[in-house]
Amino acid sequence: MNCDEFVELVTAFLDGALDPAAEERFIEHLALCEGCERYLEQFRTTIAELGELPPEPLSPAVRTDLLDAFRDWHRG
């Protein structure tokens, strides 16, 4: 496997979606290539950082409106 092929298969590898033969070639390349090992690690870091984005809450006014609407719907 070449590096330019490896970089396109990273998400499939992380999802466990590669077929056994491709996965074997992927891991074989990973063991030999420092650049790709680093690329994979940086992909993992990227995914972890995406998961760190703080939640964006609804504005309090919209939230209150929705809670009121729920109450009204069930009262009516």
Added chain:
Amino acid sequence: MTVTLFRSRRGYARAVTKLPPDDELVAALRAGDGAAFAKVLDAWSSSMLRLARSFVSTHATAEEVVQDTWLAVVKGLAAFEGRSSFKTWVYRILVNTAKKRGAHEKRSVPWTSLLPGDEDHGPTVDPSRFQGPGGAYPGHWREAPEPWASPERTALALEIREVITGVLDELPARQRAVISLRDVGDHTAEEVCEILQISAANQRVLLHRARAVVRERLAGYLGAAG
């Protein structure tokens, strides 16, 4: 909302306040349990806002889409049959509401095809980073990617969040929707396919491209610092 961070295999994951199982939750909502509604509203709205932003051009419109979705959910609870999870059902309503809204907007975000668009093809890493046919090792790195500084250094953390938020804003709509659900939210690949009505292969292509763009942008920060 209670959000706790814990180490998982994919790095940090967010554990949101645990909601009761679907049948209990839906029964409580149908019975008019306001506390149950507040809980589910607080647990899901942030991720719904991010998803809605893939379809419409402003935060304000996205918030209206989320609001309209919840109103439709409240009024349509009787129609939920449990064929998908309740969350997926709610998110499907969101996607339909957001698409309609996007179509009405002047600056609507294109979401015409379920298939990856033109921007979703081609290599995700600049081909010039690899050796050409004349090189000693064609297809291998010319120079390995630069090492990164640890993003856990607090001085960088805030900057990184700004960088990531900026890149998400620039991503093509489909890629943004998938990465928002998979990586910013914590949806599984299967859930994303169901919510967006795309195939597993398309889901993976869109996610991979989006991640590669974010990685490249982070490299500009963390690589230079390393």
